Amino acid sequence: MDDAVSLLSKLTVSETEHQQEKTIAQLIKLVCELNEDEDESENDAVQEKIFHHDAMDLVLRVLQSKETEEKESLLISCAQLIAELAKVESLREPLVNKGFMPPLTQLLPSKNIALATQVCRALGNICYDNDLGRMAVDKEKGMQGIIEVLSQQINNKEEGSARLRVIVCGFLLNLTNDCEPLQERAIECNILKPLDECINCHLDDEDLTNMALLTVGSLTELESGKLSATQCGLLDTFKKLLERDWKEHPVDVILDLIATLMESECAKDRAAENGLCQVLANIVNSDLENASDIKAVSDIFISVLTGDNSMEKIYASGEGPLFVQSMDWLSAEKEHLQTLGALAIGNFARRDAFCIQLVEKGVVDKLLTILKGTIGQQDSFMLQHAVLSSLRNLAISATNKPHLLSAGVLDTCLSLIHTEHMAVVFKLLGVLRMLIEGQEAAAIKLGQERTFLECLTDWCGQAHAGVKGEATRVMASLVKNSRSAMVVQNLVRAEGLGHLVAMATSEHLVMQNEAVMALTIVCSTALGEAAVALKEADLVDTVSALLKDPNLPPEMLCNVLSLLKAVLSAENLCDEIGTSGVADIVRSLSEGHADQKVKDMATSTLTLLDQSISPS
Template identity: 40%
Template sequence: MGSVKIFTIIRGINLSESTVGILDLETQHVQLYRVDRDPCIPCEMMMISPEGPEVVQSGEKNAKRRHLTLYNSLKGGCSKVDMGLFSQGVRNGERKVYGFLLLPRGSRVVLGLPQIKFSCSPESGERKEEEKREGDMETSEKIQKSGVLQVFASLLTPQSSCTAKVANIIAEVARNEFMRNPCVDAGLIPPLVQLLNCKDQEVLLQTGRALGNICYDSHEGRNAVDHAGGAHIVVDHLRSLCSKTDPASEKLLTVFCGMLMNYSNENDTLQSQLINMGVIPTLVKLLGIHCQNAALTEMCLVAFGNLAELESSKEQFAYTNIAEELVKLFKKQIEHDKKEMIFEVLAPLAENDVIKLQLVEAGLVECLLEIVQKTVDSDKEDDIAELKTASDLMVLLLLGDESMQKLFEGGKGSVFQRVLSWIPSNSHQLQLAGALAIANFARNDGNCIHMVDNGIVQKLMDLLDRHVEDGNVTVQHAALSALRNLAIPVVNKAKMLSAGVAEAVLKFLRSEMPPVQFKLLGTLRMLIDAQAEAAEQLGKNVKLVERLVEWCEAKDHAGVMGESNRLLSALIRHSKSKDVIRTIVQSGGIKHLVTMATSEHVIMQNEALVALALIAALELVTAEKDLENAQLVQILHRLLSDDRSAPEIKYNSMVLICALIGSEPLQKEVQSMAFLEVISKLRSHENKTVAQQASLTEQRLAVES
């Protein structure tokens, strides 16, 4: 090979994570290697072609359902390489195969390859692809020059004896990607749509095929069918044919489902149109009646996957028995690919809380647990993929309050007990799913108290211990999330502190991963709430405070920055300790608390002002210079002058002013800024507490002046 670029798998189907790809930048050949084998050997030869149709959308969000384009710097320029269909397009009732994603290291390029095996050499395979494409272009030019498309338009009448044959020819012609727009330009769509009103099943079948193929990856085709009203007629046919189980009707239903799939694929507007036509209940009914017909069932699943991303669709799905039908279908499946198709429908649907509960009641959880049990010890790629999908979906079901509580069953439920067993597992995927599940169960005080009383904290700390050194970041994040939620009830805080949770969490202070930092900070803040001794102990920990001050400047990570400020404030507010204040002053934390007082979040402003008031009351001399340098007095004047400031902000600002005038330099600043004028206006404030504090502050300032 000449110059090459190395790729690694980020999401694979039928490939392991230990598979790499090598792209030859000159020939555009891709060779895949399994690096977990000795010696390193190639597994499948894949090829890509430098030529290809324009791709309208690409990127991670759409990676599963359309063509992807590789944008790569080749020989100083930007080359577009069409990668072929990744999934879910339909022609002639056939769903295209799944592919997988490769990501070049150090690049934002997303590369999608179709699963195409070549028995011939790379050069031969590439030539065949190029030859086919060139042949399609040449054929397209000849057909267009012949004028036959215009002749077809005149033959598409219900009275003509050759109508079905003409529609069949158009369907075959439209398999050529270069012929779809010419079919639209020749005016074939309106007469084809009119044929949808006839009674002849063969005409309907071939017309549906023709329209479906013209719509395949063609915006012009879809728009033309939309303007001609074709979708509405097809939806009506689906309703009327839905209950018919004879082979001819089922074949027609399959074609019509495929046509609607191609019509609306990757087009939110057209998908919404179909939803408003009421296609979802019809498709669900189809799935139930024709569950023995593999082709029609698969087409329904593809259609569901296409529609389920829209929020409006989930509301309609919730009024059907989709959960029951999908679970029933899932239980029958043996093949990995079929299960994968159902999973792709379940995942977006399970984002809806009503459907979550329906899926739980339909028995999906038992199916998922069975998959986990069967695949947990397997090293097969399909099994590993199923394990991840099943455990992820399990966690998703727990995001709904009702579904979560139903599965918790007072902490005695078999599902809850099974999830607990995942935490000590040797599988990182199960450790992650188990910790996330506990975090989701820990969404109300009753559940949290029960879990802490029954030893879940020790299991989570043991899990964290396994991931301190070069551990799995997602597992760290999940375990810390669970501990944070468990620490919210007041009665749990002392128990968790006694169990050593604070010490376990502090081991991750070295982490450079913002998600871990964020959860670490939140967990500590929850633990010390109203726990003076723990707050003082942590507040005197110089390494912790210095790390907090460092993270207070993490402007690229607003969550980490905000939590660091809040924990600094909490250490002071809950400890009320001079030693803690001195540690924070010496570490340079005062300026961050002053900045926090200007936050857009009232709760953070208030926490900062209370902490600053305690500093002024307990260690004003120590903090005096830092408060002056941070321009606290000017900030307080601005907060009191601003009509938008919340009553509690005005109140605590005045309390702080009264404390600050105990410092000579700060008192001079207060006097120089005409605070009396601002505060006198607040005596008539609608909030009585603010008005009373304004009177007291005015008196205090008058005396000091």
């Protein structure tokens, strides 16, 4: 503390700029030593004492001086002193309030590298986690100053220019990080363009690359930043960085940035055009061992394929090199490559025409070979999930269903029903539902697999919402596509009908309608076997609740009334209907509903109701 006071006192009485500069240099040395000391509280107190000394008024006056060229050396020292003091968190706001921001910001575009360096350091340190400092820089139009400095230094080869480039990027990061208004301002000023140029011109400068990438990461948190980054060519730059020697660059940071940009369709299209996906494929084919990097590369590749245009460009009528590579991955020895290949094929299969072509190219046999190899291997669930995702998409096409069934997809899927992973079960059910749609024989066959039906009933009661919903849809699909009394009887034995009744009150209208249609078929084909189970599942209360629902569309109301007609054949349910008040609800629909089809259906249903529940 005594050394600091002595130097400050000496500074206030210094008569020449040379003496002032010499004293400030000693102060800087002292402050630097304090910053490196582990006793932060005591050191901060010393620096606060320095800040509040009258000598700081002299430092401020020097920075405010208009005679900058004559005082450049002294200005450098003053700016450096502020930069060191600003490392103390408690001094950042006071430095702003004392008025240091305007003169520092005005000095920002200086062509003197040493001065620009220290000014950027001072401003960057003040702005670190300090919104007051950030707003002060913005008020003084500091963003334009940053762009000017960066643009001046992009191609500069003078001594100190490399360090200045890094420091300018660091200043920009501190200015914008987690600060949306300043991020927006930077993007409006098109700051990403000079950042991109800076990286491109100095690809071998690891410090600059790291800092610039972190800064880009801050700016691309906003949607406008993602768009600007794509438009200014940063995806091409990321490709160059990964091409040079991805092991020597911060690959995780680059991959995170690319993944962020892939949230936009524009970026996906660019990645499909500029060869970035091929670079990613080369990386994943290499000896990359880091599991998180492998996943990141794979996720980006698949993200590109989720875009309709980008997927079509990569598919290239089934001749694209990356499509061919995806097919080859299915035969790879490494599981992560097989998984990537399966996920890629699933995305190519989103388009109906491609879906059919893929089956013609023999992809089903490749997928089944992989799937059969994972049976009983619980740790291969990610691969199973990927393969099943592809098979589900391939099974959507009506043209493909017979081919998949004849290839043995249904039987192979049944061999996986005892898996412990609900994510795999979800995809498995999706494949089966798509396979039996419109395929009566397949639905009847599946409806006779009693072990599967028992599992299906268990899944209908799962806490996993996706599995529960998909399982009930498979059950409804079994009834609809088989229209078999035997299948209904098997579902009764498996105690599954209660889940169909519960499905009729789903929050999803599509699932409600599927359940109502399936229950109508149940009542039409095997009501005698199903009546007790339907009564125990409170079917009549469910029908009553649906008919009362004011939000139910007319088409759905007609389907519920059809179900009610089918139920009336069961004596035990007919008695319950007679005491439930359903007749009054139907009468109200026949008299007052706005849709004529509903009124007509309600009228005919009411006639049947009166005949069925009237005493003989």
